[in-house]
Amino acid sequence: MSVSLLRNTAFLPSISLGIQTISSAKMRRTRSSLNQETPSQKNPGCDGTGGSSVPELRVFIRRKRVKKTVEVIAKEVKEESSGKKVMLVRLPDIEDFSYSKDITHPQSTPSKTVRLTGEKTLPQLMQTEIKGFSLSDPLQPPSNWEKVLEGIRKMRSAEDAPVDSMGCEKAGSSLPAKERRFAVLVSSLLSSQTKDQVNHGAVQRLLQNGLLAADAIDSANEETIKSLIYPVGFYTRKASNLKKVAKICLSKYNGDIPSSLEELLLLPGIGPKMAHLVMNVAWENVQGICVDTHVHRISNRLEWVSRPGTKQKTRTPEETRESLQLWLPKEEWVPINPLLVGFGQTICTPLRPRCAICTVSDLCPSAFKEAASPSSTPKK
DNA sequence: TTCCCGGAGA
DNA sequence: TCTCCAGGAA
Numbered sequence: 001m002s003v004s005l006l007r008n009t010a011f012l013p014s015i016s017l018g019i020q021t022i023s024s025a026k027m028r029r030t031r032s033s034l035n036q037e038t039p040s041q042k043n044p045g046c047d048g049t050g051g052s053s054v055p056e057l058r059v060f061i062r063r064k065r066v067k068k069t070v071e072v073i074a075k076e077v078k079e080e081s082s083g084k085k086v087m088l089v090r091l092p093d094i095e096d097f098s099y100s101k102d103i104t105h106p107q108s109t110p111s112k113t114v115r116l117t118g119e120k121t122l123p124q125l126m127q128t129e130i131k132g133f134s135l136s137d138p139l140q141p142p143s144n145w146e147k148v149l150e151g152i153r154k155m156r157s158a159e160d161a162p163v164d165s166m167g168c169e170k171a172g173s174s175l176p177a178k179e180r181r182f183a184v185l186v187s188s189l190l191s192s193q194t195k196d197q198v199n200h201g202a203v204q205r206l207l208q209n210g211l212l213a214a215d216a217i218d219s220a221n222e223e224t225i226k227s228l229i230y231p232v233g234f235y236t237r238k239a240s241n242l243k244k245v246a247k248i249c250l251s252k253y254n255g256d257i258p259s260s261l262e263e264l265l266l267l268p269g270i271g272p273k274m275a276h277l278v279m280n281v282a283w284e285n286v287q288g289i290c291v292d293t294h295v296h297r298i299s300n301r302l303e304w305v306s307r308p309g310t311k312q313k314t315r316t317p318e319e320t321r322e323s324l325q326l327w328l329p330k331e332e333w334v335p336i337n338p339l340l341v342g343f344g345q346t347i348c349t350p351l352r353p354r355c356a357i358c359t360v361s362d363l364c365p366s367a368f369k370e371a372a373s374p375s376s377t378p379k380k
Numbered sequence: 381t382t383c384c385c386g387g388a389g390a
Numbered sequence: 391t392c393t394c395c396a397g398g399a400a
Contacts, residue, residue: 193396195387233385233396241398271398293396317397351390351394 141327142304144363149332151360152343175212178256182249183212184282185257185267188274189241193233202229214255217246241269261287272318280334289328290337291321294344299324301348301366 175183186206191199205228206212211220226239245267249257257278258264264275276290289295296317299305305314305323314320328336340348347354353370361367 191396192398193385195395198387231386233387234398235385237384237398269398273397 142302145302145304145328148302148360148363149336149339151363152339155347155359156339156342179213181257181282182214182255183207185245185249185270185278186212186217186242188278188281189245189267189269190229190232190238192269192271192274198232202232205229214246214249217242218250238269241267244268245270257282259283259285272321276321277337286330286333289321289324289333291317291324292337292341293317293350294341294348295324295337296320297350298340298344298348301353301364303365304328 173180183203187199187203190202194202203212206225209224209228210216211225211228217225220243222239222243225242226235229235229238229242232238248267249255252258258267261275261279264270264278265272270278273290273292276288279285279287280290291299296314299320300313303311305320306312307314307319308323314323324336325333344350347358355361355364355367358364358367
């Protein structure tokens with residue numbers, strides 16, 4: 001729930017804050033590492049309830065890329081007319097506001113997106129924030145990220161990786177819009193856990209056999225589909241998923257594909273990575289960064305992402321996506337995937353990365369920390 | 381966390 | 391011959 005809220009509000013003009021509870025000890029560490037006074041220290045007379053029952057929250061404002069650690073000075077639980085219980089918290093120096101957090105589902109604790117319940121407009125909130133908190137500690141993008149990206153771009157333009165020519169965005173590019181979208185969906189479904197060249201061949205065979213449309217797949221024999229898509233990874237399961245997806249597209253979307261992230265995720269065999277890819281490519285609607293294993297690995301090696309409130313590496317591609325989206329400018333959300341995938345296939349490989357031939361190794365915190373490849377030439 | 385599949389590369 | 395890759399599902 002919090003995730004979809006976050007997605008829906010992150011780039012709208014509505015006021016949306018990310019808040020996560022962190023422990024007092026962690027908070028103290030954060031503070032001392034930043035060597036700064038807290039807002040409550042500046043304003044000790046606040047009428048907070050104090051005591052250990054008041055959680056400390058980390059607050060950041062997405063649109064301004066500002067992150068500050070503050071203490072909550074008051075907390076109360078209110079029940080709304082709908083029956084939903086909401087925790088209202090008050091933050092120091094922003095006394096006009098309260099922030100609410102849905103506590104009806106207490107199991108979803110680590111990271112919350114909450115809505116402002118006050119009546120201030122966004123510019124007014126910004127003024128308050130800027131007045132209340134110094135901007136000396138904004139949620140900064142990682143240092144030199146633009147240099148790193150530029151360096152990777154240059155390395156990538158110098159050679160070809162499989163992703164350059166075989167990506168799913170090429171699927172059915174000559175088809176009418178609806179068929180093209182379905183082709184993108186099929187290509188995405190098949191391409192997961194599969195070398196791109198293999199996937200490309202499978203999509204071509206489906207196309208040549210007139211099986212790149214929902215109705216055709218729905219009426220086709222599963223064994224036929226299976227033999228056509230072989231040897232993509234997990235072809236048995238994918239043939240079965242393809243049939244199910246075709247049936248759903250036919251019955252619910254008139255042969256077209258779902259146009260929202262949430263509906264795409266309901267399709268069997270479509271997870272977060274592919275759902276974002278399909279939104280980007282088929283609908284040209286960027287809902288989030290398409291994070292696969294390469295983007296996940298490289299973002300962590302560069303220390304571009306971390307688990308919320310910590311410096312630890314992210315553990316899943318989804319965590320990486322959320323962390324990356326906090327600072328990466330939206331115009332980079334689409335290009336970052338092919339860029340890092342290609343880089344990850346040729347140079348920043350999972351095993352024995354080729355740091356010796358990487359031109360941004362001097363900017364990479366992880367350079368030369370893993371066993372290097374005996375060969376200095378990248379594989380194709 | 382483990383399994384799924386087939387191919388690539390150590 | 392063995393290990394690794396790759397994303398989703400259970």
